[in-house]
Amino acid sequence: EAGVAQSPRYKIIEKRQSVAFWCNPISGHATLYWYQQILGQGPKLLIQFQNNGVVDDSQLPKDRFSAERLKGVDSTLKIQPAKLEDSAVYLCASSLVVGGGTEAFFGQGTRLTVV
Amino acid sequence: GDSVTQMEGPVTLSEEAFLTINCTYTATGYPSLFWYVQYPGEGLQLLLKATKADDKGSNKGFEATYRKETTSFHLEKGSVQVSDSAVYFCALILHASGGSYIPTFGRGTSLIVHP
Numbered sequence: 447e448a449g450v451a452q453s454p455r456y457k458i459i460e461k462r463q464s465v466a467f468w469c470n471p472i473s474g475h476a477t478l479y480w481y482q483q484i485l486g487q488g489p490k491l492l493i494q495f496q497n498n499g500v501v502d503d504s505q506l507p508k509d510r511f512s513a514e515r516l517k518g519v520d521s522t523l524k525i526q527p528a529k530l531e532d533s534a535v536y537l538c539a540s541s542l543v544v545g546g547g548t549e550a551f552f553g554q555g556t557r558l559t560v561v
Numbered sequence: 562g563d564s565v566t567q568m569e570g571p572v573t574l575s576e577e578a579f580l581t582i583n584c585t586y587t588a589t590g591y592p593s594l595f596w597y598v599q600y601p602g603e604g605l606q607l608l609l610k611a612t613k614a615d616d617k618g619s620n621k622g623f624e625a626t627y628r629k630e631t632t633s634f635h636l637e638k639g640s641v642q643v644s645d646s647a648v649y650f651c652a653l654i655l656h657a658s659g660g661s662y663i664p665t666f667g668r669g670t671s672l673i674v675h676p
Contacts, residue, residue: 449604488667491663539605550607552604552606554603
């Protein structure tokens with residue numbers, strides 16, 4: 447079974463530039479998550495989709511971050527404009543359903559460096 | 562709000578030593594509890610989980626018991642190997658209002674095992 451695919455693996459941009467990350471979840475997984483993991487910290491949930499609808503985006507900085515999941519499969523996360531403090535690993539995860547005991551499967555992440 | 566507190570690392574052990582990584586949580590309700598592991602250069606992988614009080618999760622020689630009375634989910638292994646060197650994340654998932662399940666991760670504990 448193919449895992450969660452993310453691209454690119456690494457990205458370096460200057461502050462105030464824009465960047466986009468792509469995620470392809472495991473086939474059949476209805477729930478998709480985007481996390482931000484700053485060095486030395488645990489992953490922080492940015493947004494959660496159920497199919498193509500947003501379940502929770504309370505921790506997404508909506509003035510600069512946006513995400514979409516067209517057709518309920520692939521998803522993109524965009525930052526515009528980027529700030530130095532956005533440097534982090536951006537993780538995508540998916541799970542079969544939404545539920546308290548449901549395991550999430552993670553991609554390898556995209557390491558973003560803003561200079 | 563809900564939170565997860567892990568012991569600070571790095572934890573440095575010799576091969577075959579006993580491992581304990583402490584995890585305590587704060588939650589309004591009855592969360593499901595998880596341990597994820599992140600090997601160098603890879604995404605997070607589920608190690609084990611427990612969905613209700615007194616449940617014990619186990620996998621690959623690792624164990625953790627859901628203790629509601631002490632709000633803890635400590636990770637243990639009787640004899641660690643060099644290949645166990647990784648970062649370990651404790652996490653909880655709690656049912657939030659509106660039908661969503663919000664995952665919360667700890668900061669992670671780095672384990673280094675020497676031959």
